[in-house]
Amino acid sequence: MSNPPTISGYRITRPLGRGATARVYLADDRQGRQVALKVLLPEDERQEYPDAAGMFANEVRMTMQLTHDHLVRGYGGQGFDEGAYLALEYFPQGALDSLVQPGRPLPPEQAARILRGVAEGLDYMHRQGAVHQDVKAQNIYLDGDRAVLAxxxxxxxxxQGGRVGGSPFYMAPEIYRGEEATAASDVYSLGVLAYEVLAGQRPFEGDDYNELMAQHLNAMPPSLAHLAPELPRLVARTLQQALAKNPDDRPDLLEVMAALNEWLGADVEVGARPEPAAPSGPVLGRHAAPQHEASAPVLTEPESETDAAPGLLARWNPFRKKG
Known part of the structure; x- marks a missing residue:
């Protein structure tokens, strides 16, 4: 690996990995915090992924703009030019996918708390008018009992619109058709995640993009109540309904959270929508709104398996069939 870059205010201690848009380093900031420091790849390393700079700039803009306990914290960033970087909360426990094994669901209460945390983060995003569009186990990090969407x-x-995309195992049918993502698209991805953590399997598997697309567009998912018979009926029914082909037939996140809260016995009022929280920090760089492109979905690139490391960079090949 080449020598680490110099980013003012950060002392890099070691590399964590390399992704499609950036290299990631473990670093210390001026406050003495350990951070995951993402640094945009040089132009000559982005040739196979020409939109890398735009996606990285968008990640900086959205991360710094959206602040919630179940979304990754951005400590600072610059979205453009060769010095582009993003300093993020670091998670030594790593990503959720390190715990998810085929045929081995998580303990039910742990799974329910993870799903509720992700749902709370998504609900906040949707109230701000944003969609995540890439909900998956590889993008969820654990900090004790806290699940964080990154x-x-x-x-x-x-x-403002944006480019449709995501990860093939988790994409809603409308995304496969190249339609604009909505809150219901994120609910669908959350439903796929629910099968992984509660039943130990994804609802649809495939060895290539076309096989997955055919299943997400046409096949019915297996019964979650049958796969995880210990689930309360309301929870199983609500989470399976999240995989409805028609976005209008899916439950909203308040319904999902209500079912999970009832199961967990949480004394949480569901239904009230608080006022949007103001961003806690500046948005740095020239952050123009992305333009919507109603075309084939843009797939999120997997990280190199040889470079993957715990923390903010733990990915897999999206077409490697689990089990």
Whole structure:
């Protein structure tokens, strides 16, 4: 690996990995915090992924704009030019996919708390008018009992439009058709995640993009109640309904959270929508709104398996069939 870059205010201690848009380093900031420091790849290393700079700039903009306990914290960033970087909360426990094994669901209460945390983060995003568009186990990090949704490179503000995309195992049918993502598209991805953590399997598997697309567009998912018989009926029914082919037939996140809260016995009022929280920090760089492109979906690139490391960079080949 080449010598680490110099980013003012950060002392790099070691590399964590390399992705499609950036190299990631473990670093210390001026406050003494350990951070995951993402640094945009040089131009000559982005040739196979020409939109890398735009996606990275979008990730900086969205991360710094959206602040919630179940979204990754951005400590600072610059979205453009060769010095582009993003300093993020670091998670030594790594990503959720390190715990998800085929045929081995998570303990039910742990799975329910993870799903509720992700749902809370998504609900906040949707109330701000944003969609995540890449909900998956590889983008969820654990901090004790706290589940944190990360990687906002595919996210965009619904009023401004953006590029449709995501990860093939998790994409809603409308995304496969090249339609604009909505809150219901994120609910669908959350439903796929629910099968992984509660049943130990994804609802649809495939060895290539076309096989997955055919299943997401046409096949019915297996019964979650049958795969995980210990689930309360309301929870199983609500989470399976999240995989409805028609976005209008899916539950909203308040319904999902209500079912999970009832199961967990949480004394949480569901239904009230608080006022949007103001961003906690500056948005740095020239952050123009991305333009919507109603075309074939843009797939999020997998990280190199040889470079993957715990923290903010733990990915896999999206077409490697689990099990």
């Amino acid at each position: 990687d906002l490179g595919c996210s965009y503000m619904m009023g």
